[in-house]
Structures are given as structure tokens and as C-alpha cells.
Amino acid sequence: MCVATPLYAKTWLVGIQAPNGASSTQQEWQPWIDWLSSLFVDDDFSLVALNTNDFQQSLQSNRLDFVIAQPMQLLLLPEPIAFQRLASLENHPTMKSFNDYQIGSAIWVNKESSINELKELKHKKIAAVSPLVFGGFLAGLAALQQQGVTENDLLIRFTEYPVSKVLSLLANHEVDAAIMPFCLMEELEEKVREGISQDFKLLQPNVPNAKCRGNIIFKANWLLVAMSQTPSALNKKIVRALLSEEVPDDLPHWQVPQATEEAEKILFELGRHPYQHNMWDSLKIFISKYWLWFLLLGLISALMAVNHIVAIYLARRRLHDYQKANQALLKTEQMMYKADRLYALGEMTSGIAHELNQPLASMAYYVDGLKLQLKAQKLTEDKLTTALDNMAKEIEASKQIILNIRRWSKLHPSDEMKKLQIIKVFEEVNFFIQQHNHHLSITIEGSPKDYVMADEVKLKQILVNCVLNSVQANAQTIILRANSSTIEIIDDGTGFTTEQLNFPFIPFRTSKPDGLGIGLVVCERMAKSMNMSMKLENLSNQQGAKIILSWVPTE
Template sequence: MKFSCWRFCRVLLLLWLAAYSGMLSAKTWYVGILAPRGVQAAQQEWQPWLNWLSTQWENETFILVPMQLADAEQMIADKRVNFVLAPQAQFLSMKTGVEMRWLATLSRMDMAQPKAAELVGSAVWVRKDSGLQDIAQLRGKTIAAVQKNAFGGFLLGYKLLYDAQLRENRDYSLVFTGYPIDQTLLLLDRKQVDAAIAPLCLMEEMQSQGVVDSSQFQLLHPVNNHSVCAGSTELFPNWSLAALPDVPDSLATRLGSLLLQNQADALLPGWSPVVASTRVEEILHRIHRHPFQQSVWAGIKNWVSEYKTWVGITLLLVALSFLNYAWVSWLAWRRQKQITQAYEQMRTYERMMMHADRLNILGEMASGIAHEVNQPVSVIRHYAEGTRYRLQKQQTHTELIPVLDKVIEQVERITQIIENLRKWAKSERNDQSVPVNIAQAVAKSVQFVRLQNDRHLMDIHINIPADLVLLTVPSVIEQVLVNSLLNCWQQQATQVDMSIRSFDEPFLGITITDNAGGFSQEQLDFPFVPFRTNKDQGLGLGLVICERLMRVIGGGLLLDNRSDGIAGAVVTLKLPLKKHSNPKGVKASS
């Protein structure tokens, strides 16, 4: 009995030691995240991501630490956090004394309704009833901003004032509100200031929440920043994640790889390689807010104050300061050049990898389609040719012979389309150009679309010279024309115009204009993105394949919307202008 009790105690002791060793191996990591709109908003935005992150390691836990901009520098210097998530530009003007290892930059967000804590930029707002129309008119005014070292909440707007020859405390006064950043626009709304430098998208977000009425405000110095939010400056790289020195290299490396690989879950933020801060450093250098510049001028001020009675030493200090400034500027320039080169190499490698991956996938698709389709197509052709031969020989049902000719012609078309797809995937150059009568090629494509889609009729007007002949590849032209017309039909277009467009370059365009609503701004900004479609049964490859086919024959595909007040799309097939020397005297392929 004593022996059994002793064995039982030993088992309990071993279990306790195992549990205790597991507790010792567990590690908690604190992630400091800027909270420009308050702690609650930061928790709602980032806590799901940290919860997911904690599930990726068995004994690692990631805790959210919302940071105020005023306290962030000291928290980092005191090592109260292990990771930092914030705009990379924000930390270029801080003197934390801590080396940060940047792991990844945010790349995926909801561009339809972006938030002020997602995009990095500035908007300078005034009230509409103020009569202010330009940045230069802010002379003598009071301006609200977030904080003196806030990049989007002050420094970018400060550069606009600086470029307008307005100087702080001399030409205007500032009121810094701190976090939450909403106070900048609230002060302007209450007419307590004359203008406000607000982070990008803050006005739109507060408008959607019913906090302010955006119709009462006016934007100064509007620019196209390629976002849905009105802004006064360009858009800068998104927020980035950095590891502090106390984080092991193995964990930092694995975390960076995990973020870059996890792109499938749309509910989690997307990540890309760290974006270089070259443009940010240029702006800080321009407005004399670069950390290197600040350290130089602070040293000059201390030296002048200490030796103000010594003229000789003052002159020496001026010379030393000039040399020091030149040296630091050269270091900054060299660093900027190195970062730019590294960034370009990284982007080139990324593009090569994406291109190779896409070509591999589409190459497999093309091979699979060719393998699966060629055999039944060949059988169809043999049956059609055999039937046609028998009818000709027996002189019976001769009215079916033209129908069989059409079948054989369409089989040839299918074979050529498969060949074009294979060449598209392998980037093969197709130089088999022949004289093509453009009007006949267009008419043939229109006839094919009408035969296939007679349930919804489109009124198609063709305005193309009947004798226009170009040296090109007829199968490519017909395939792209048919695809474009099918898109018009699928979008329920009722009116389609087809005409010729001239370019300053040696190109000629076939323009297809419809009245089916047109393209979205995202489709125009990024027109040929694979697998993006708004059709229930579509794969999102039609426009991509057509654009690549046009480039294979030396042309291009242009997308635009109508500018005559009618909601509709304009698709232009851009063809090399290689007219046949005697277009009327040569039989052209159609």
C-alpha cells in the first residue's frame, strides 16, 4: 500500500513539473498601437487581429497596448512594449534611441470606407462661410492640429504652409489638440479656430458617424491622392509593424513571414514588404524637421550659448557646424540612395515572383484547356467534314452544306482561340500578320454575337471605312471584339457605337462605346487585375486575356468612361498602324 502511494505521489509531482515548465516557457508580448481616435476604437480595430496572432503560437500571447502620440516616444524608450504598429513616417521625427526592425507594411483595407487611422495623409479644412479659398489666405489665422510631431495630423499640413511662405508664430498661430484627433474638426465646427489640419479621411468618418456635417466645410489645396477621401496632400505608405531589440530574431523573422504569407482571410489585415521612407525623409528635410537636422541645430545652439563672448570660437563653431551639416546631409543622401536601391530591387523581385506565379497558373490552365478541348473539337470537325463530303457526293440536302461550312469555320475559331491562350500564357510573340479588312472583321464579330445572343438585342452602329486594311492577326482582333461586345451584352447595353479613333503615335484604334453604366473608378485605376469580376459565373480573366493578346500583336487595350453625360463604357483596341501598301488590290482576311 505504501509503495502504491509513493508511485502516485511521483506521478503527481511529474505532472506538476510539466505544467510548471509549460508556464515558464509561455511568453507575453506587448504590442503598442497608436490610438488616434481613442482606446475603444483601437481595441475594436486591432484586438481581433491580436487574438488571431496569439493562436499561431502555442505559448506566445500578444497583448494590445493603445498608445497616445505624446507618450509613444517614452514608452518605446522605456521598453514598455515589444512591438510597435504605427505609420513608419511617424517615428522618423522621434528620438527614441531604440533600433526598430520593421517587419511588414499594411496593404489591404476597405478602400470603400477607409478610416482616419488607416491612410496616411493630411486635409486642411476651413468653414465654407469663412470665405477662405487658398492656403496663403491663412496668414494671421489660428489653425488646429493634432500634435507637433504628428505626421498626418500636422507635419504634412505644415509643409503646405511652409511652401506658401507662411511661418509658425510669425504668420499664424497653432492650437494642438492631442488625441483623440476628432478635436481638430470639432474646434473648427465650433468656430474656435479658423482652420484645421486633420488626418486624411477623418472628415468622411465623422460625417458617416453623424458627428459633423461635411457640407459646412471646404477643403483647401485639394489634390488627387488616389483614395475616396478628400485630401490636401499625397498619400503615404500605410502603417507598419516593427519589433524592438528585446524580441528574439527567430520570433521576429517568423512573425514577418507569417504576416506576408497570410493573405487569404479578408477579415484580417493584409500585409506587404516594408515600404521605403524615402519620400518622408525628403519632406522632413524640406521643412527642417529631420532628426539629423534637429541634432545639428541643437548642438549649434548649445555651443553658441556657451561661448557667446568668444568671437574666435564662435567663428570656429560656425565653420564646424557647416562641415557637420554637410557631413550629415551627405550621410542622409547616401542612406536615401541605398534605401531607394534596395526598395527598387525588392519591388522588382516581387513583380518577378508575381509574374512567374501567374504565368505558371495560367500556363497550367491553358495546357489543361487545350488537352481537354482539342479532342472533342477534332471529332466535331471530322463529323462535320464527313457529313459535308457525303452530302456533296450524294447531292442530297444541299441546303445544309453552308451550315456545315459555318460549323467548320467556328471549329477553326475555337482552335485558334486555344492557340492564342497558350501563346498568351507563354508570352510568345505572334508575328503572323496578314492584311485584314477592319470593317469586315468588325461585321463578322457583330454577326457572331447577334447569333449567340438574340434574346437581348443591342442596337449596334458601325462607322468604319469599308476599305480600311491593316496588317494584323485576324483571330486576335475578332476574339477581342467578340469579348468586348459580349461584355456590352452582359451589362444590358441597348446602344453600341463602333468607330475608328486616331492617335498621335503610329496607332489606330477601334472604339466600342456603350450605354451600360461604365466602369468603376477601381476598375479604371487597376484595369487588368486577374480573377476580379462582378459576374456571378465569371472568372475575371476576360479583360486580362484580351489586354495581353493585344500586347502580343504590338497593340494595347484602353478602358475609359463616356464624357458626354451618358453613363457608359469606352473600350479601345489600339492597333499598330501598319497599312497594307495596296489595300484595295489585295484580298484581305476578315
């Protein structure tokens, strides 16, 4: 059968994978190349044997027009190369490994080796063709991984083509095992030396009932492809010629391209498939595909980050302002604590002066009387003793008044918690208040058995401040009532406003024209410092207010 020569007639280079070396490849394929050239009168087809190193470079250089190779070899190219699949090899009359659409690996050891199974090859020396060859390495590696032996567990030595180098290393005991393409041992027995396989043994487990001995096989025969620069019209005519029934019996026969799913699955499991990217490559591809969305996402993230930073800044500034305000409030409380005492003392000055005038006037009277009796020579020892005793009593009363004033004018409480008799505290507060508020009626209710653990100065300050607040609310009658867990200050004044009851202890809020609004706030904080709670109420059945101090009683 002759084909008319078209205008694109020239010499076409056919690259053929050469696992057995260039000379063997020439011998096996040259008759088919010559037959192909005879079909196209003015065209010439030239054979180019390809080892593993030349394979990639030759395809990337675009100097080849057609390639015959294992399909896995084409898939393993590090960079994708455009080609068109024309036909899959059905059988080759002189090459056993090319028949029955099977590829794979067989892993051999020397006959006298103690190694019998694939799993025993951990940390052993292994000979293989190339990391880019499927039958001469990758398929065997897949078989080993199925037995728990990974690539990192092996000491691998690559020989490149021809594949017979792998067997030579094993025969010379330079390695412990050799990975060889499926059916290669059988071909060597036919072409090199009969019975050569008797010097070696195949490791277990192996594939039963196969045409050749091997550890792993797949359905994927050699493939004829046309490179992208080859005219499509020529490709069609070649395919038509190869699939016709006129191909001589002593030449390779072809069929339509076959699928290679099983072998490709192994590449995926090994992480060697060209469409299988590492995480970084996949991320780059994904970003390049959706770059606009990533840009939008980046802008949104940047805005959120800026918003977060601003929020943190504002929160910290607010916290700083709050801390400053709290420090100012604490300082104001201390100043108010002293000012409140001084204010109370100022109101009571006239009453205290009146109280001191009485003992002083009495002492002056006794002194004048003693002088007159002494002048009249009527002073007796008894009269002198009586006058001196009375003067001593008046001096003691004055000292007590001055002592109470000095105790109430201290700036800071002592923070000393001690057991206090509540009735006694009430009496001292009543004495202090009555110095200037003679019109005020203060009733004390309670038992001498009622005690409280508290700071004496703080407790008195709270009671005095509450009573003075009642006085300023026009109260005429005040009740100081106590039991083992509460103190109540009850008055008949104007009472608290609704706002004061709802928000009782907010500083700087007052209904008094000259007030600061921190008196009750200071009292509530002092109560808390003594593990007490403070509550404000209005009387329900009459005019007046009630302040309740409560605590958990102790044994």
C-alpha cells in the first residue's frame, strides 16, 4: 500500500524509548521504520534511540516528530509537552515485554541471597534504572510500599539505560536487589542466555498466572504519539495505515490508544503524577485563578485589621482615662474624708465650746472661792479637798471632750478590724452628734450582746455621715437600731429620690446646692472594705428613709 506524497514531505524523526540500549532498539524497530517509509514514497522516517536523559531533552527541543514510549514515561515529564496520541502497541513479534498490554516491575535478588520477601529490603541496596522510569523503578517502588517499605528506607543506585546494567550490578553482588521492567528477564533468556533467570530469584509476593514473572503489573502498553508541530493530515494517514489489516505479521501491530487508569493511580499514590501538585503549587494555581477574590479578601482583611487596631487603641485609651478618673476619685475620697470630718467638727465647734465653758467656769468659780476663804482665813482642809476634787472632775470631763475631737479629726482610718460592741459605738456617735444638734432626737435600739467585726473609725464615720445626711433632709427623729447582722439608720426626713434609689452609689451626683455627691459613695466603699453591704430604702408607711448596713455574723 502506497500513500500519495503531500506538500509537507520531509524526513520525520521517530524517537523510541531504548530500555535495552540503542543497538537493540535499532534492531527491534528499524524494520517497522523502513516499512513506514515505504508507505510514503517521498517521505523518510528516521529512528532516534532515547535513553532516560535524552528522552526529556529531545522532546523539549521539538526536534522529534513522533515518539514511541511507555505512556507512563510520557506522563512523568517534569514539564507538560503537547502531543497527540495516535495508537497503542498491541504486540511486537520480537519483544515479549511489549505484548498483552502489560507493564510493571519485577524485583530480583541473587539465588543464594537470604532475602525472600519484599518487606526484607528495608535499608538494603537496590539497583534501578532511573527515577523517571516506570517499569524500571516506580512500579517496583509501589510494590515495595504496599509491603511497608518506603523510598526513604532504601539505598538506591540508578544505572540509566540499558536495563541490563541493573542485572549486572546484582550479579556482581554490588547491590542486594534489582528492580527490572516486567518480562525483561524472559527477553534476556531468549536473546542473551537461556537459563539466566536460574541465577536469580523473584521476591515474594509476586503476581500469579501472569505471562512473565513480576511483583506488580498494569494494563498499559507502549504508545505512539505525534508532537504538536507534526501536520494533522500526516497523523491521520499514519493512524489509518497502522490500524489497517495490511501490516505484515513480522512487524509490530497497533490498536487504538488504551486507557492507563491503573498505572496513573499508582503515580498518584507515589505523589509523582504530573497533575498532582504539592500544596504550594496548588495554592499558587488557586490564587492565580481567583486573584480578584483574593485581592478583595485581602482588602477586607486589611480593613478589619485596621479596625481592630483602632478598637484596641480606643479601648486602651478609655482604660487609661478610666484609671486616671479612678485615681482622681480615690484622691477625692481621701480629701472628702478629711473635709467631711472637718466640716462636721466646724458645725460642732460652738457646741463643743459651750461644753468646755461649763467645766472651765466651774473651775474658775472654785478658784475664786478658795481665794476668798483663804483671805478670810476660813479655808479648811476639807473644803480645799472638796474643791480640788470637783476641779479634777471638771478637768477630766474637758479632757474627754478634747480626746473625742482628736479621734474624729484623723485623716485615715486604721484599717484595724476588731470586735466592737454596737451599742457602745451608737452611744459615742450620739454624743458626738448631740454637741451641736441639741434639737435632734436620737433613739438607740439594740442589745449589749450584739457585736460586729469592723474598723471602729470607719464604722463611726459611716454612722455620723448618715445621721448628718438625715439632719440635712430635715429629720427630727433618728433611730439607731442593731442586731447581730444589721445596723439600721431610720429617720423621718424627706427620704431619697427615685434616681438615688435606682442608682444609689454614683459619685458626683447630688441634690444639695453645695454638695459634692460623694458622701454616700465613700460610706459604701468603706462598708465594702469591712465586708459589709449598704442598702438605701424609703419607709413605706410614712415619710422618712432607712439605711441598712448588713454583714455575715461571725462566731
